[in-house]
Amino acid sequence: MNSSLSVFVGTPSLLILSQSGLSKNPRKGFFMPPQPLRIGLAGLGTVGAGVIKLLDENAALVSRRANRDIVITAVSARDRARNRGVDTQRYAWVDNAPDLASREDVDCIVELIGGADGPALAMARATLAVGKPFVTANKAMIAHHGQALAALAEAKAVALKFEAAVGGGIPVIKGMREGLAANAVTAVYGILNGTCNYILSEIESTGKSFGVILAEAQALGYAEADPSFDVDGIDAGHKLAILATLGFGSAPDFDAVHLDGIRCVTPADIDYARTLGYRIKLIGLASLENGHLHQRVGAALVPMHHPLAHVGQSLNAVVVEGNYVGRLLFQGRGAGEGPTASAVVADLIDVARGEWGPPFAMPTASLSPLPKADADTIAERFYLRLTVKDQPGVLADITAALRDQAVSVESVIQRGSDTHGDVYFVLTTHITPTGAMLRALSHIAKLDSVTEKPLLMPIMN
Amino acid sequence: MNSSLSVFVGTPSLLILSQSGLSKNPRKGFFMPPQPLRIGLAGLGTVGAGVIKLLDENAALVSRRANRDIVITAVSARDRARNRGVDTQRYAWVDNAPDLASREDVDCIVELIGGADGPALAMARATLAVGKPFVTANKAMIAHHGQALAALAEAKAVALKFEAAVGGGIPVIKGMREGLAANAVTAVYGILNGTCNYILSEIESTGKSFGVILAEAQALGYAEADPSFDVDGIDAGHKLAILATLGFGSAPDFDAVHLDGIRCVTPADIDYARTLGYRIKLIGLASLENGHLHQRVGAALVPMHHPLAHVGQSLNAVVVEGNYVGRLLFQGRGAGEGPTASAVVADLIDVARGEWGPPFAMPTASLSPLPKADADTIAERFYLRLTVKDQPGVLADITAALRDQAVSVESVIQRGSDTHGDVYFVLTTHITPTGAMLRALSHIAKLDSVTEKPLLMPIMN
Numbered sequence: 001m002n003s004s005l006s007v008f009v010g011t012p013s014l015l016i017l018s019q020s021g022l023s024k025n026p027r028k029g030f031f032m033p034p035q036p037l038r039i040g041l042a043g044l045g046t047v048g049a050g051v052i053k054l055l056d057e058n059a060a061l062v063s064r065r066a067n068r069d070i071v072i073t074a075v076s077a078r079d080r081a082r083n084r085g086v087d088t089q090r091y092a093w094v095d096n097a098p099d100l101a102s103r104e105d106v107d108c109i110v111e112l113i114g115g116a117d118g119p120a121l122a123m124a125r126a127t128l129a130v131g132k133p134f135v136t137a138n139k140a141m142i143a144h145h146g147q148a149l150a151a152l153a154e155a156k157a158v159a160l161k162f163e164a165a166v167g168g169g170i171p172v173i174k175g176m177r178e179g180l181a182a183n184a185v186t187a188v189y190g191i192l193n194g195t196c197n198y199i200l201s202e203i204e205s206t207g208k209s210f211g212v213i214l215a216e217a218q219a220l221g222y223a224e225a226d227p228s229f230d231v232d233g234i235d236a237g238h239k240l241a242i243l244a245t246l247g248f249g250s251a252p253d254f255d256a257v258h259l260d261g262i263r264c265v266t267p268a269d270i271d272y273a274r275t276l277g278y279r280i281k282l283i284g285l286a287s288l289e290n291g292h293l294h295q296r297v298g299a300a301l302v303p304m305h306h307p308l309a310h311v312g313q314s315l316n317a318v319v320v321e322g323n324y325v326g327r328l329l330f331q332g333r334g335a336g337e338g339p340t341a342s343a344v345v346a347d348l349i350d351v352a353r354g355e356w357g358p359p360f361a362m363p364t365a366s367l368s369p370l371p372k373a374d375a376d377t378i379a380e381r382f383y384l385r386l387t388v389k390d391q392p393g394v395l396a397d398i399t400a401a402l403r404d405q406a407v408s409v410e411s412v413i414q415r416g417s418d419t420h421g422d423v424y425f426v427l428t429t430h431i432t433p434t435g436a437m438l439r440a441l442s443h444i445a446k447l448d449s450v451t452e453k454p455l456l457m458p459i460m461n
Numbered sequence: 462m463n464s465s466l467s468v469f470v471g472t473p474s475l476l477i478l479s480q481s482g483l484s485k486n487p488r489k490g491f492f493m494p495p496q497p498l499r500i501g502l503a504g505l506g507t508v509g510a511g512v513i514k515l516l517d518e519n520a521a522l523v524s525r526r527a528n529r530d531i532v533i534t535a536v537s538a539r540d541r542a543r544n545r546g547v548d549t550q551r552y553a554w555v556d557n558a559p560d561l562a563s564r565e566d567v568d569c570i571v572e573l574i575g576g577a578d579g580p581a582l583a584m585a586r587a588t589l590a591v592g593k594p595f596v597t598a599n600k601a602m603i604a605h606h607g608q609a610l611a612a613l614a615e616a617k618a619v620a621l622k623f624e625a626a627v628g629g630g631i632p633v634i635k636g637m638r639e640g641l642a643a644n645a646v647t648a649v650y651g652i653l654n655g656t657c658n659y660i661l662s663e664i665e666s667t668g669k670s671f672g673v674i675l676a677e678a679q680a681l682g683y684a685e686a687d688p689s690f691d692v693d694g695i696d697a698g699h700k701l702a703i704l705a706t707l708g709f710g711s712a713p714d715f716d717a718v719h720l721d722g723i724r725c726v727t728p729a730d731i732d733y734a735r736t737l738g739y740r741i742k743l744i745g746l747a748s749l750e751n752g753h754l755h756q757r758v759g760a761a762l763v764p765m766h767h768p769l770a771h772v773g774q775s776l777n778a779v780v781v782e783g784n785y786v787g788r789l790l791f792q793g794r795g796a797g798e799g800p801t802a803s804a805v806v807a808d809l810i811d812v813a814r815g816e817w818g819p820p821f822a823m824p825t826a827s828l829s830p831l832p833k834a835d836a837d838t839i840a841e842r843f844y845l846r847l848t849v850k851d852q853p854g855v856l857a858d859i860t861a862a863l864r865d866q867a868v869s870v871e872s873v874i875q876r877g878s879d880t881h882g883d884v885y886f887v888l889t890t891h892i893t894p895t896g897a898m899l900r901a902l903s904h905i906a907k908l909d910s911v912t913e914k915p916l917l918m919p920i921m922n
Contacts, residue, residue, distance in 0.1 A: 050785070054643055054785050057784070058643060058644065058785070061643075061644075061710075062642075062643060064710065064824075064827060065642045065643075065710075065822050067818075067819075067823070163640070169783075169785070169786035169787065169789065170789060171641065171789075174636070175635070175636065175640070178635060178807060178810070178811060178816070179624070179632025179635050179636070179804075179807055180632065180807065181523075181807050181810040181811075182515055182519060182522075182523060182526075182803050182804075182805075182806030182807050182809075182810060183519065183522075183803055184519055184522055249522075307771060310768060310771055322630075322803060323518070323799075324511070324515050324630070324800065324802055324803040324806075325630035325793065325794070325800050325803035325804075326630065326793060326794045326799060326800055328630065328631060328632075328791075328792065329778075329790070329791070329792040329793065330789075330790070330791060330792075331768065331789065331790040331791075331792070332789035332790065333786070333787045333788075338785040338787060339785065339787055341643070341785055342641065342643050342783060342785040342786035343643075343786075344643075345642075346639060346642050346643050348643075349642045349643060350639060353818045354818075355639070355816045355817065355818050356816065357815075357816050358528075361526050362525045362526050362528070363525075363528065
């Protein structure tokens with residue numbers, strides 16, 4: 001008998017034969033004893049150390065659920081000498097991370113280096129090229145290169161998994177990819193960045209400014225020295241692009257995400273919002289508007305009766321709306337050693353069980369970019385906060401600009417401001433096309449009587 | 462070449478050969494065009510009609526995600542003539558549901574008949590016996606016979622899936638089985654019965670009694686004519702036994718669930734709870750106490766800051782606490798045509814993709830019952846509401862009974878009752894062993910001055 005294709009028609013109902021031994025499913029592969037899944041781990045920061053701790057502490061449980069052992073055999077990081085609170089001496093050390101992929105004693109790579117490009121991407125390509133499964137927490141890389149990597153994984157029929165890339169320990173990738181697979185998703189949105197949610201929660205509870213809270217968060221290690229990825233919405237945007245891909249079957253399109261952050265949100269805004277019955281949250285939202293994809297990240301007003309209004313501190317939460325399931329909420333810890341390690345090892349267990357498939361739930365070739373929704377086709381309610389000179393005629397100028405764009409005002413609050421003798425002027429609108437609102441705002445921002453950059457935020461239902 | 466085992470060592474990294482064609486994975490099975498997954502559907506009630514509607518409306522999307530069509534070929538129900546709002550004429554009709562399993566044109570059974578035994582169980586056994594996958598929404602059957610059925614499925618290497626059995630459209634079975642597979646679960650609890658949550662929400666918002674709200678709910682079709690399964694906690698108990706199995710790797714043990722319902726909860730209790738900062742919810746809770754499994758369903762006080770306090774109306778929500786992931790919340794619609802169909806079809810997509818494994822996440826033989834936790838090893842805070850005669854010495858008798866069991870009182874509320882001239886007397890305790898509390902209560906209930914059956918509820922953290 002030669003080595004070409006032969007068909008088995010004996011008694012067992014399913015037989016899996018595998019070249020590498022990697023993808024064989026030990027549950028069904030009765031004729032082969034389950035071999036351990038041997039991991040090459042790249043990146044030994046907080047999450048990497050968490051993965052090692054989890055695989056140590058929960059080893060018996062993980063083996064029982066995976067039906068085979070999951071063991072780390074080799075690791076790579078920048079600094080070999082650093083004390084990480086875990087024993088890494090027992091693993092082979094590799095200086096150049098992508099070299100992990102080609103090792104004989106490595107079946108599967110876990111990439112925790114981070115960054116959209118550079119060594120992480122080199123490693124992903126090297127791993128998939130040799131036909132080994134690749135597990136990552138790297139949201140930036142998946143948002144930018146997810147489709148190309150998924151195509152590589154598909155070509156080699158190996159797993160590409162990234163549960164930890166969105167929502168930390170919350171199984172929202174799995175929830176959308178599999179749990180909601182029967183639904184046409186109409187919208188997916190949520191609190192995707194724990195740092196921003198922490199900062200906003202702290203501004204609310206202390207009344208301190210964004211800058212003060214940010215500095216405190218940095219001192220506590222809750223925010224990076226360069227906070228821009230978090231507070232300008234970039235991190236949430238990466239996550240949103242991944243969720244949108246899963247929800248709408250579109251190609252990941254991070255560049256089409258409208259990004260806004262929380263730097264402009266003041267304690268006064270949070271106060272006004274509360275008066276109106278809302279909390280301010282950094283919301284990433286993707287929705288389908290007549291076949292056009294709307295993706296945006298920015299501060300938004302969330303009504304107190306909405307479950308997202310009660311997601312405090314550094315928690316994350318994702319809402320998915322499907323045409324059969326209705327509205328689902330997933331909530332949990334969106335970052336940190338334990339939750340992220342939990343998601344990474346869940347992916348490894350799926351790989352070990354052989355329970356995985358197309359990374360974005362459908363053949364990668366069928367993911368195509370959806371046209372970007374136009375601002376005039378999206379209609380929302382808005383909160384607009386202006387800082388204006390305390391003089392006659394100001395209100396008339398502003399309301400005229402709104403009227404000219406047919407923006408209908410729902411409510412107005414005016415209070416004295418604590419600076420310059422200017423006053424804060426806050427209004428909310430009825431539902432209005434975003435384009436009209438932006439045109440009115442552009443006019444308003446140029447008025448002499450408007451002394452600071454206005455802050456415009458959508459109001460969620 | 463004969464038909465015995467032969468090993469393929471050519472180029473493709475994975476090759477799946479299947480006897481029945483059922484379990485082959487079309488994603489990897491490049492050499493075979495994907496065949497439709499042909500469904501035999503038993504039970505054409507609300508959920509059955511929902512599954513038909515979903516597979517019609519979302520057909521293209523389901524095919525794209527499953528990478529093959531999912532089509533119903535044959536159906537069975539009690540009454541062939543009944544108008545179900547969907548076209549069932551296009552399917553073969555089978556009078557005796559278990560006969561669906563042996564049909565040549567059926568690859569997979571969906572069972573929506575219900576009931577722990579009877580035709581549903583006959584059908585499950587018949588389906589698994591012929592080595593076909595079985596998808597069900599039947600919580601009672603899985604709670605009672607889940608382990609035996611899982612063993613049958615395992616012996617034939619076919620899928621047994623029951624996402625719709627718990628939490629309707631919420632993918633909590635998948636979340637626990639796969640998403641949290643890396644964690645030692647310490648507790649799983651939640652609002653598992655939408656009817657009870659609806660009734661309690663309505664008592665709170667209207668001040669009407671349980672009996673009145675129940676009658677209204679029955680008139681609206683939100684509660685069954687025989688409401689016992691819902692309001693006495695049986696339905697929630699079935700779901701809890703399934704969640705506990707997934708969380709703790711124990712055998713499903715419905716008989717060990719302590720069951721209590723909501724019949725005794727009065728508008729006054731809800732009022733007292735609110736005064737104390739809590740909402741009353743029917744909570745199913747399973748936790749591990751020193752290797753002993755604690756499972757109970759009953760009304761409990763949930764603090765206003767807890768996410769479960771904000772789960773209103775007929776929504777369901779499940780909290781899972783894991784040693785790495787921390788506390789996760791899943792929330793959504795726990796029943797009804799759309800959400801339940803969403804879960805059933807998600808299971809079918811998993812079957813179609815070949816992404817499934819042991820029903821309870823680990824080899825069925827390794828599921829063994831955990832010893833039941835003893836009331837003296839569980840410690841909680843309690844709410845106790847007594848109806849007492851308005852006479853001297855009553856308080857002394859009650860507090861003495863508590864003192865004798867070393868139960869420490871945290872707070873006391875006494876108000877006039879609207880009946881008999883008796884008074885309601887409400888107290889909360891500090892954390893105390895359940896056994897001690899029950900002994901004290903047994904003594905208190907026998908006091909002459911206590912005129913109605915006391916209501917004891919745990920207070921959640």
